[in-house]
Amino acid sequence: MDRVTMEDVAEEAGVSIxxxxxxxxxxxxxxxxxxxxxxxxxxxxxxxxxxxxKGLRSxxxxxxxxxxxxxxxxxxxxxxxxxxxxAREDGYSIIVQDxxxxxxxxxxxxxxxxxxxxxxLLISPVQTNDQTIMDLRNSDLPFVLLGRHFDDLExxxxxxxxxxxxxxAVNHLIEKGHERIALINGPSHISSSKExxxxxxxxxxxxxxxxxxxxxxxxxxxIEHGYETAKNLLAKTPSPTAVLCYSDFVALGVxxxxxxxxxxxxxxxxxxxxxxxxxxxxxxxxxTTVRIPxxxxxxxxxxxxxxxxxxxxxxxxxxxxxxxxxxxxxQST
Amino acid sequence: MDRVTMEDVAEEAGVSIxxxxxxxxxxxxxxxxxxxxxxxxxxxxxxxxxxxxKGLRSxxxxxxxxxxxxxxxxxxxxxxxxxxxxAREDGYSIIVQDxxxxxxxxxxxxxxxxxxxxxxLLISPVQTNDQTIMDLRNSDLPFVLLGRHFDDLExxxxxxxxxxxxxxAVNHLIEKGHERIALINGPSHISSSKExxxxxxxxxxxxxxxxxxxxxxxxxxxIEHGYETAKNLLAKTPSPTAVLCYSDFVALGVxxxxxxxxxxxxxxxxxxxxxxxxxxxxxxxxxTTVRIPxxxxxxxxxxxxxxxxxxxxxxxxxxxxxxxxxxxxxQST
DNA sequence: CTGTTAGCGCCTTCAT
DNA sequence: ATGAAGGCGCTAACAG
Numbered sequence: 001m002d003r004v005t006m007e008d009v010a011e012e013a014g015v016s017i018x019x020x021x022x023x024x025x026x027x028x029x030x031x032x033x034x035x036x037x038x039x040x041x042x043x044x045x046x047x048x049x050x051x052x053x054k055g056l057r058s059x060x061x062x063x064x065x066x067x068x069x070x071x072x073x074x075x076x077x078x079x080x081x082x083x084x085x086x087a088r089e090d091g092y093s094i095i096v097q098d099x100x101x102x103x104x105x106x107x108x109x110x111x112x113x114x115x116x117x118x119x120x121l122l123i124s125p126v127q128t129n130d131q132t133i134m135d136l137r138n139s140d141l142p143f144v145l146l147g148r149h150f151d152d153l154e155x156x157x158x159x160x161x162x163x164x165x166x167x168x169a170v171n172h173l174i175e176k177g178h179e180r181i182a183l184i185n186g187p188s189h190i191s192s193s194k195e196x197x198x199x200x201x202x203x204x205x206x207x208x209x210x211x212x213x214x215x216x217x218x219x220x221x222x223i224e225h226g227y228e229t230a231k232n233l234l235a236k237t238p239s240p241t242a243v244l245c246y247s248d249f250v251a252l253g254v255x256x257x258x259x260x261x262x263x264x265x266x267x268x269x270x271x272x273x274x275x276x277x278x279x280x281x282x283x284x285x286x287x288t289t290v291r292i293p294x295x296x297x298x299x300x301x302x303x304x305x306x307x308x309x310x311x312x313x314x315x316x317x318x319x320x321x322x323x324x325x326x327x328x329x330x331q332s333t
Numbered sequence: 334m335d336r337v338t339m340e341d342v343a344e345e346a347g348v349s350i351x352x353x354x355x356x357x358x359x360x361x362x363x364x365x366x367x368x369x370x371x372x373x374x375x376x377x378x379x380x381x382x383x384x385x386x387k388g389l390r391s392x393x394x395x396x397x398x399x400x401x402x403x404x405x406x407x408x409x410x411x412x413x414x415x416x417x418x419x420a421r422e423d424g425y426s427i428i429v430q431d432x433x434x435x436x437x438x439x440x441x442x443x444x445x446x447x448x449x450x451x452x453x454l455l456i457s458p459v460q461t462n463d464q465t466i467m468d469l470r471n472s473d474l475p476f477v478l479l480g481r482h483f484d485d486l487e488x489x490x491x492x493x494x495x496x497x498x499x500x501x502a503v504n505h506l507i508e509k510g511h512e513r514i515a516l517i518n519g520p521s522h523i524s525s526s527k528e529x530x531x532x533x534x535x536x537x538x539x540x541x542x543x544x545x546x547x548x549x550x551x552x553x554x555x556i557e558h559g560y561e562t563a564k565n566l567l568a569k570t571p572s573p574t575a576v577l578c579y580s581d582f583v584a585l586g587v588x589x590x591x592x593x594x595x596x597x598x599x600x601x602x603x604x605x606x607x608x609x610x611x612x613x614x615x616x617x618x619x620x621t622t623v624r625i626p627x628x629x630x631x632x633x634x635x636x637x638x639x640x641x642x643x644x645x646x647x648x649x650x651x652x653x654x655x656x657x658x659x660x661x662x663x664q665s666t
Numbered sequence: 667c668t669g670t671t672a673g674c675g676c677c678t679t680c681a682t
Numbered sequence: 683a684t685g686a687a688g689g690c691g692c693t694a695a696c697a698g
Contacts, residue, residue, distance in 0.1 A: 048447070048448045049448070050389070050450070051385075051388075051448070051449060051450060052384075052385045052386075052388035052389040052392075052394070052450065053385075053389050055384075055385035055388075056383070056385040056386050056389050059385075061385070063428075071404075071410050071413055071414050071417070072407065072410050072411060072414055072611070074405065074407065074410075077404050077405050077407075077410050078405060080404055080429075081404050081405055081431060084404070084429060084430065084431050085431070088430065088445075093428045093445070093449055094428065094429060095396075095426045095427065095428055095429075096413075096417060096427060096428075096429045097417065097421065098414060098417050098418070112421075112426070114381070115381045115382075115384070116384060116426055117383070117384060117385065249611075249612075252612060252615040253615070255615075256615055259617065278405075278582075279582075279585060279612055282585040282586070282588075282589055283617075284592065284617045
């Protein structure tokens, strides 16, 4: 049994293919009555539009590309979940690609997305190089950056307010009486690292605290835990009494290192994570962390992209969206 | 600047569209020299085949559907990562859908996949009902079950040997001297739960240990931690001295509950997880767990599906693949 | 309001 | 070894 086409429906309804098309696509110029009949018949026959014919004709595919840096990272999984859900609700399919934080993969992923003729693209860029994104801007494919953005490259993006997020976290630590506060940050080429560093510096400065530059360390995102880095940090004299981490994963590593040193979390070393992923609550000492509204962010990114797709070539105003984070205070501080 | 088509290439090369098609698709009946020239020109012009035209003609899409129960679950993320990688290497794109372990979502996801005209489907079924999968079997879309399978429904699948996995874990606990061993299992409609229960029973029986049926509990997969369940379990008298958990997440909940009770992990309560997800090593007491080769499983599932797609309508032999797990012994036992 | 016509870009006969 | 013609299923333009 072959797939049902518009022709089948047309025949059954005794009208032309075109009329069927009008009915199915909510076009004007059709008798409500015929329309109703056609829809009915299409339903009975279980008509499913052929995406490829449609895509070929209209060059609209109802498919979006999503390029994330690492699906295994719960932060991105959660974004993906939000994106998938809202896209699906809106009739879009998503094609997912994973770059493993490697620039060359980003390049080929974007190439692939272009070849796939997606209607739009959501990307969390690797940021070791901005060439691909620049190229992309020169193509006419609408895209929105996800969670990361460039200082010197104007694009649409949906991120969180990382300056503020880090600032709030540091303020919290200062309120708790800490002065020797360290930062184990992500790679400095990533915008969120840069901004969190800014937030950290601002908060310290605002409270008149001097910054020990050796307390500012950088870690790899992919390795996802700051164990070694924290080891180094804790070996310093004087050692910090509090650490703000780039992610909850990094915080895990820090906690492990602290345990090795016989330090008690909170009492001897306060730890603040970032992201608020599931297991933050499950630790021996539940983790204080900066919560990112991940699913919401995914949804928002989709909505934003959809707006762009709607307006097409139009000079749409640049969408620069910063969502708020929330400090979730638990027992690690 | 419009997209480059075969026509453009043909014009540039001074040949017919058809010849270009022959060159680009490695068809016979073409002069090696002209072929070479055409490929050269296609390259220069950066020709990209139009998937939709291609799909329309050949009804092959180079796209696979992947339907997982919960992207947020690191087990599925890891599968996805393996699938994405191997699919990409082979020129396939993947369209991802998430069912949130809900049967109605599975139904619509499969409908969607059908409408999307993917070449094949990878599914981790919800298993509260097998109707969708039965329907799918009656369509001619090749599909492979992922991580879960049905007893009474013959399909291709790639899973792990859950009977053996659980048995090995229980054996390990018995070797350590435990006799009151509990099982906090997943929902009983999921095949892996059923099989792990079988493995548990077999291991206990083989060692002549009697099973306290009240030590066998069932938990929700989505909630992803067995905290409440473990609370109940630990309140029993006599209480178990060891627990095998359905996942590392469940194990986390158990550990938390044990902490509440003032029980020391390993000494007072031995805990074995399942999956071996990242943070299993990062816990205060690193978790002994049954490692599932997740990425490998993803790759294997893709390969299997690809075989089916190759052979098309053919009565291909049923692929029932069970991968081995590995008990990773850490400090929680 | 409805039908006819003409492709979208590609691949598959069938000629040459 | 190459080209011409036709059509996959659909939508958009133009007639009526």
